[in-house]
Amino acid sequence: MSKEITSRAADYSQWYNDLVIKGGLADYSAVRGCMVIKPYGFALWENMRDELDRMFKETGHQNAYFPLFVPKSLFEAEEKNAEGFAKECAVVTHYRLKSDPNHKGKLMVDPEAKLEEELVVRPTSEAIIWNTYKDWIQSYRDLPILVNQWANVVRWEMRTRLFLRTAEFLWQEGHTAHATAEEAVEETRRMLDVYETFVEEYMAVPVIKGVKTPAERFAGAEDTYCIEALMQDGKALQAGTSHFLGQNFAKAFDVKFLSKENKLEYVWATSWGVSTRLIGGLVMAHSDDQGLVMPPRIAPIQVVIVPIYKGEEQRAELGAKAGAITKELKALGIRVKYDDNDNNRPGWKFAEYELKGVPVRITLGARDLQAGVIEVARRDTKEKTSVPVDSIVETVRVLLDDIQKAMFEKARAFRDEHITRVDTWAEFEKVLAEKGGFLSAHWDGTPETEEAIKERTKATIRCIPLDNAQEEGTCVLTGKPSAQRVLFAKAY
Amino acid sequence: MSKEITSRAADYSQWYNDLVIKGGLADYSAVRGCMVIKPYGFALWENMRDELDRMFKETGHQNAYFPLFVPKSLFEAEEKNAEGFAKECAVVTHYRLKSDPNHKGKLMVDPEAKLEEELVVRPTSEAIIWNTYKDWIQSYRDLPILVNQWANVVRWEMRTRLFLRTAEFLWQEGHTAHATAEEAVEETRRMLDVYETFVEEYMAVPVIKGVKTPAERFAGAEDTYCIEALMQDGKALQAGTSHFLGQNFAKAFDVKFLSKENKLEYVWATSWGVSTRLIGGLVMAHSDDQGLVMPPRIAPIQVVIVPIYKGEEQRAELGAKAGAITKELKALGIRVKYDDNDNNRPGWKFAEYELKGVPVRITLGARDLQAGVIEVARRDTKEKTSVPVDSIVETVRVLLDDIQKAMFEKARAFRDEHITRVDTWAEFEKVLAEKGGFLSAHWDGTPETEEAIKERTKATIRCIPLDNAQEEGTCVLTGKPSAQRVLFAKAY
Numbered sequence: 001m002s003k004e005i006t007s008r009a010a011d012y013s014q015w016y017n018d019l020v021i022k023g024g025l026a027d028y029s030a031v032r033g034c035m036v037i038k039p040y041g042f043a044l045w046e047n048m049r050d051e052l053d054r055m056f057k058e059t060g061h062q063n064a065y066f067p068l069f070v071p072k073s074l075f076e077a078e079e080k081n082a083e084g085f086a087k088e089c090a091v092v093t094h095y096r097l098k099s100d101p102n103h104k105g106k107l108m109v110d111p112e113a114k115l116e117e118e119l120v121v122r123p124t125s126e127a128i129i130w131n132t133y134k135d136w137i138q139s140y141r142d143l144p145i146l147v148n149q150w151a152n153v154v155r156w157e158m159r160t161r162l163f164l165r166t167a168e169f170l171w172q173e174g175h176t177a178h179a180t181a182e183e184a185v186e187e188t189r190r191m192l193d194v195y196e197t198f199v200e201e202y203m204a205v206p207v208i209k210g211v212k213t214p215a216e217r218f219a220g221a222e223d224t225y226c227i228e229a230l231m232q233d234g235k236a237l238q239a240g241t242s243h244f245l246g247q248n249f250a251k252a253f254d255v256k257f258l259s260k261e262n263k264l265e266y267v268w269a270t271s272w273g274v275s276t277r278l279i280g281g282l283v284m285a286h287s288d289d290q291g292l293v294m295p296p297r298i299a300p301i302q303v304v305i306v307p308i309y310k311g312e313e314q315r316a317e318l319g320a321k322a323g324a325i326t327k328e329l330k331a332l333g334i335r336v337k338y339d340d341n342d343n344n345r346p347g348w349k350f351a352e353y354e355l356k357g358v359p360v361r362i363t364l365g366a367r368d369l370q371a372g373v374i375e376v377a378r379r380d381t382k383e384k385t386s387v388p389v390d391s392i393v394e395t396v397r398v399l400l401d402d403i404q405k406a407m408f409e410k411a412r413a414f415r416d417e418h419i420t421r422v423d424t425w426a427e428f429e430k431v432l433a434e435k436g437g438f439l440s441a442h443w444d445g446t447p448e449t450e451e452a453i454k455e456r457t458k459a460t461i462r463c464i465p466l467d468n469a470q471e472e473g474t475c476v477l478t479g480k481p482s483a484q485r486v487l488f489a490k491a492y
Numbered sequence: 493m494s495k496e497i498t499s500r501a502a503d504y505s506q507w508y509n510d511l512v513i514k515g516g517l518a519d520y521s522a523v524r525g526c527m528v529i530k531p532y533g534f535a536l537w538e539n540m541r542d543e544l545d546r547m548f549k550e551t552g553h554q555n556a557y558f559p560l561f562v563p564k565s566l567f568e569a570e571e572k573n574a575e576g577f578a579k580e581c582a583v584v585t586h587y588r589l590k591s592d593p594n595h596k597g598k599l600m601v602d603p604e605a606k607l608e609e610e611l612v613v614r615p616t617s618e619a620i621i622w623n624t625y626k627d628w629i630q631s632y633r634d635l636p637i638l639v640n641q642w643a644n645v646v647r648w649e650m651r652t653r654l655f656l657r658t659a660e661f662l663w664q665e666g667h668t669a670h671a672t673a674e675e676a677v678e679e680t681r682r683m684l685d686v687y688e689t690f691v692e693e694y695m696a697v698p699v700i701k702g703v704k705t706p707a708e709r710f711a712g713a714e715d716t717y718c719i720e721a722l723m724q725d726g727k728a729l730q731a732g733t734s735h736f737l738g739q740n741f742a743k744a745f746d747v748k749f750l751s752k753e754n755k756l757e758y759v760w761a762t763s764w765g766v767s768t769r770l771i772g773g774l775v776m777a778h779s780d781d782q783g784l785v786m787p788p789r790i791a792p793i794q795v796v797i798v799p800i801y802k803g804e805e806q807r808a809e810l811g812a813k814a815g816a817i818t819k820e821l822k823a824l825g826i827r828v829k830y831d832d833n834d835n836n837r838p839g840w841k842f843a844e845y846e847l848k849g850v851p852v853r854i855t856l857g858a859r860d861l862q863a864g865v866i867e868v869a870r871r872d873t874k875e876k877t878s879v880p881v882d883s884i885v886e887t888v889r890v891l892l893d894d895i896q897k898a899m900f901e902k903a904r905a906f907r908d909e910h911i912t913r914v915d916t917w918a919e920f921e922k923v924l925a926e927k928g929g930f931l932s933a934h935w936d937g938t939p940e941t942e943e944a945i946k947e948r949t950k951a952t953i954r955c956i957p958l959d960n961a962q963e964e965g966t967c968v969l970t971g972k973p974s975a976q977r978v979l980f981a982k983a984y
Contacts, residue, residue: 062534067528089589092584097574118601121613152644
């Protein structure tokens with residue numbers, strides 16, 4: 001029995017959940033708002049992590065690890081940051097359980113084991129890290145510090161969705177320290193470019209680079225840069241952020257350095273992160289009503305080989321052929337799986353790997369093989385072709401590249417079709433309601449107008465694009481003068 | 493100014509801390525009992541993790557990720573496990589902070605945001621994982637489940653030491669589910685073998701495989717297998733454990749499967765783990781009074797090249813030569829660093845890389861080069877040799893293998909010299925006090941005697957070796973009959 005997937009048209013939100021859960025990526029857990037990342041989903045995350053990690057190291061960064069807990073007194077040191085996260089903090093108050101005298105076999109929090117100072121489970125690590133950097137930095141010779149951490153963080157969200165918004169999630173957070181503002185801004189932009197490259201070239205998801213308005217900035221940042229992607233339902237997804245933190249954390253934690261000119265100065269900071277949320281974006285950018293569609297470069301399984309046989313003799317024969325093909329593909333670094341599990345029929349397997357989004361399926365049929373051909377199916381377009389046995393490896397190699405490119409082009413065409421210039425409020429509301437996507441509109445630059453638009457339509461300013469054309473115009477809501485368009489959208 | 497290291501003879505414990513902190517592996521943090529793993533220490537951990545991860549995958553395991561938090565009601569389900577960890581649990585009781593009305597700019601725990609059920613920060617994940625496996629397992633076709641997780645865990649220890657015993661640490665925990673007891677025991681032993689291979693072949697630390705006495709078992713296990721290593725001060729270190737959990741967790745979480753014979757049966761379980769504690773063991777097994785000594789196979793930097801020059805012309809010349817050597821070494825997969833940082837003198841660099849334990853140092857001198865030779869120094873024995881320029885790459889390649897082997901042999905000789913057969917209580921006390929190491933002694937098999945010996949001497953039974961000879965004898969403390977010797981030692 002193949003697994004039922006709700007169609008996008010019937011219920012987009014349920015479609016998403018079906019893909020994540022039935023596709024084997026993740027599932028709900030016994031802990032409110034926390035998910036279990038299943039092996040197939042984690043293998044995807046590992047591929048993403050490994051590529052990002054390689055890119056971070058190529059740009060001079062090293063990994064380190066800082067404590068899970070942040071003492072409350074450190075957490076509150078940078079006021080804006082603390083204020084921004086205070087409402088969603090899991091707090092450790094005790095360090096021991098004891099037997100509950102009133103309930104045999106049960107435990108209770110030991111009231112005598114109350115911590116003198118509460119510990120916040122990190123929602124982000126600027127505080128604990130800048131408190132550490134204070135000890136690492138004395139002179140300009142200690143700068144820059146280019147450190148990244150792969151970690152779990154906790155933000156107590158009231159409404160959660162698998163991958164997109166969970167109480168606990170996995171991420172990386174880069175935290176760098178610099179001698180000058182220019183260098184810090186350069187780093188902020190460099191890492192934004194790294195994110196763009198990764199999301200576009202590996203995840204095959206096109207993004208728009210931009211800067212957030214003050215209202216949408218990271219709490220404690222001077223500037224928040226972002227990459228914004230578009231999902232198939234016309235909603236935007238913030239796929240990564242890179243923050244120029246100015247000297248805010250250096251001042252909060254008193255981190256100064258002796259400059260080349262022998263002056264004590266505050267250090268300049270950046271932080272930047274992407275998370276398992278990207279997986280939610282991947283699912284919603286590419287998948288269809290039959291299931292997930294994985295971009296080859298990060299797909300946990302790039303090629304699956306399914307044999308069709310009768311009896312043990314044919315099974316052994318196909319197994320030998322599959323072994324030879326597998327060996328050649330693996331030699332090219334291609335991740336391939338041979339599935340001759342007897343518990344499931346070929347039709348079930350076809351549906352299962354379609355659901356899991358495996359980019360290429362090879363069907364090994366006994367009759368086909370006698371005729372010297374093998375059937376190859378690509379997941380993205382569902383096209384099937386018969387290719388001569390001898391050219392199967394080369395065909396697959398080329399096909400994986402083709403699929404990667406085609407997926408990106410398809411997503412980009414969809415995204416480009418869904419950037420609409422609107423010049424009146426009537427248009428704004430109509431396009432947002434009927435078409436969705438990004439609305440390129442003039443805005444008067446005030447937080448009041450931004451808030452008013454959000455309240456009326458739920459659309460927010462996703463970003464001011466980095467390559468934005470300067471163009472005189474009038475605000476779509478207030479009619480006041482504006483110097484450039486910004487991108488509005490409803491967002492995840 | 494080079495960094496001062498306390499000698500082993502002067503203060504072993506301070507020597508250890510000096511190496512960890514001044515060697516750049518880790519440091520204390522603002523959070524009681526939690527450490528910061530610094531970039532050099534984390535690079536070491538990454539190398540260890542990557543090798544172990546490869547070995548886990550080669551033995552058929554997949555990674556996944558389970559929640560950080562365990563609801564109290566799940567945590568207490570397996571009573572022995574709960575009892576074993578209850579006294580060291582960090583407990584989340586609230587999910588929000590708010591502004592403290594009595595202290596401007598400060599935060600307080602919001603009493604209105606109290607959780608209905610407290611969440612334990614995982615000290616180990618059997619409970620949350622077996623509660624999940626309940627949904628994954630219906631029939632024998634779903635077995636075995638071979639899953640591993642890389643994660644942080646928290647155990648609220650009262651006395652902490654960097655790497656060896658910290659409130660938060662990083663580890664991997666494998667959790668497998670099987671249809672039969674035999675298969676689960678086989679898995680338990682297989683992973684013990686993987687740990688042995690890793691610790692001996694990569695960390696160059698010899699270990700003794702054995703099984704723990706009931707008193708030393710993991711809380712909730714039927715049998716705990718372990719690998720035990722010996723440190724230079726004669727104390728033992730438990731380097732890894734692999735547990736046969738029987739059906740304890742399956743019963744606690746009601747995890748049954750339909751067998752091939754169509755019967756509902758409880759699932760059999762194993763769990764196994766190693767942690768950042770291994771780094772503490774690595775430091776104490778190999779280092780000397782000049783600093784760390786890294787085994788080449790996991791050393792973050794395997795080869796450092798230090799130039800000695802006067803003026804920019806010589807610097808450029810040596811830089812070109814170093815570039816060529818670096819390129820060739822990297823092509824062989826060797827991790828090499830060229831340090832021509834002008835802020836530090838060569839002598840400072842020699843001391844620094846000695847402290848950091850870099851296995852091979854190449855000194856590039858302008859005069860040497862004119863004579864066609866290069867000086868190569870090995871960290872473990874501190875021997876230096878001059879080799880012809882043309883053979884430098886091959887020399888280094890061979891040397892790295894030699895150092896790896898020599899470090900293991902040296903540690904093994906030390907360990908073997910420190911396994912002492914003792915047959916009387918007087919001998920036991922004398923050897924333990926004067927020589928340390930493992931004491932191979934007869935024990936009457938009772939927990940009372942085990943406890944009495946521990947109280948008198950602080951020595952515990954580290955393990956009953958797996959390849960133990962059966963030999964009639966009398967207990968070293970009580971004189972009662974015994975069928976085999978066991979290994980006692982003081983331990984970290």
